[in-house]
Amino acid sequence: MILGVVATIIVGYWGIKFTDNQKTTTNLLFFENSCISLFKNVVKDLEEVEIKYKGKKIDENLLIYKGTFFNSGNTDIDKTIIHQPLKVKLPENYEWKKIKIIDQSMDVNISFNHTESHLTFHWDILKENEFFTFDSVIEYKPQTEINEKSETIDITRHLSRNISFSHRITNLKSIQKEELPAKPIGKFGLIFLSVYLLGIVCIGLYFSAGQFIFPNYNVSYEIKSDSTKFYSSIEANGLNEILLTDNNENEIIKNIGSDKKIGLTGNVKTLRQNLSYWGLIGGGILALLILLLFILMIYSYIKDKKLYKKVKLIADKYDEKTFPIRKSSRLLFPFE
Known part of the structure; x- marks a missing residue:
C-alpha cells in the first residue's frame, strides 16, 4: 500500500513534467561566452603594450563581449510571432562600438543594427535548437577615472549582470538569461536508477502476475x-x-x-491458495506506474542530454577560462 502511494506520487510528478515538456513552449536562452576588459589602467604600466582599434591607438576603456542566443523551446520563432524584434540593452555608461556575428546554425540568416545603448537582431526563422553567437566591442564611459583593477573587475561583472533584453514575441515571457541546462547524471547513476525502478517493477509483477506463475x-x-x-x-x-x-x-x-x-x-x-486481489490489482498498478516512470525517465534523459551537448558544444567554442561564475545555482558545464 505504501509503495503504491509513493509510486503514484512519483509517477504523478514525472507525468506532469512530461506533459509540461511536450506542450508547445517558446523559449530563448542567452548565455555569455566572454567578457574581457581592455581598460587603460590594465596596460598603462606596460610601456611596450599598445592596443589598437581600426589602426588607431585605444585611449578608451573597452570590453570584448561575446554572447549566444539559443532557441531552447520546442517551437520555431519566426516573423509571424515577432511583433517587436529582440533588443539587447546595455547598462548606463556603456556603449556599443562594433558588433559581428561570428557563429550561427546552418541556414540561419541574422541581421542587426545598433545605437549607442541598444543592439537589435532580426531573423526570418530561428528553429528549435538553432543559435547564433555575436562578438562585440563595448566602450565604458565612467563619470570618474578608473584607478584600481578591482574597479575593472566590478565593471565587467556589472555589465554581465545588468545587460537586459526587450522584445514582443508571442508566448515568450522573458529571455532565459544564464539558465543553462544542468549536466545530466552519469551512466552509473542512470544504471543505478534503472535497476532500482525495474526492481520495483519486478516486485509488483511478482505480487500480481506472479500469483499465476509461482502460486503458494x-x-x-x-x-x-x-x-x-x-x-x-x-x-x-x-x-x-x-x-x-x-x-x-x-x-x-x-x-x-x-x-x-x-x-x-x-x-x-x-x-x-486463493488469489489475493489486493496483490493482483495493487501489484499490477505499481508495476505499470513504475514502468511508465522508467520510460519517462529514459526519454527525459535522452532529450536533456542532447540539449546539454548542443549548448555545451557552443559554449566550449568561445567561453574564456577567466569568465565570471555563472548566475545559475545548478551544476553546469565543467569549464576546465
Missing part, C-alpha cells in the same frame, strides 16, 4: 469430528484455542482442552 500452497490436515471428516488448515488462536479453516473458507474455533486432541487422522494434502 497451504498444507491441509484431515480432521475427524464425530462421524464427519474434512480437510482444514490449522492456526493458533491463543493459548488454548486453534482456528480451523476448511476448503470453503469456513472457520471454526476449537478449544483444544487439556488433552490437546483434535481428531487428526494423519492424512494431509496441499491446496493452492
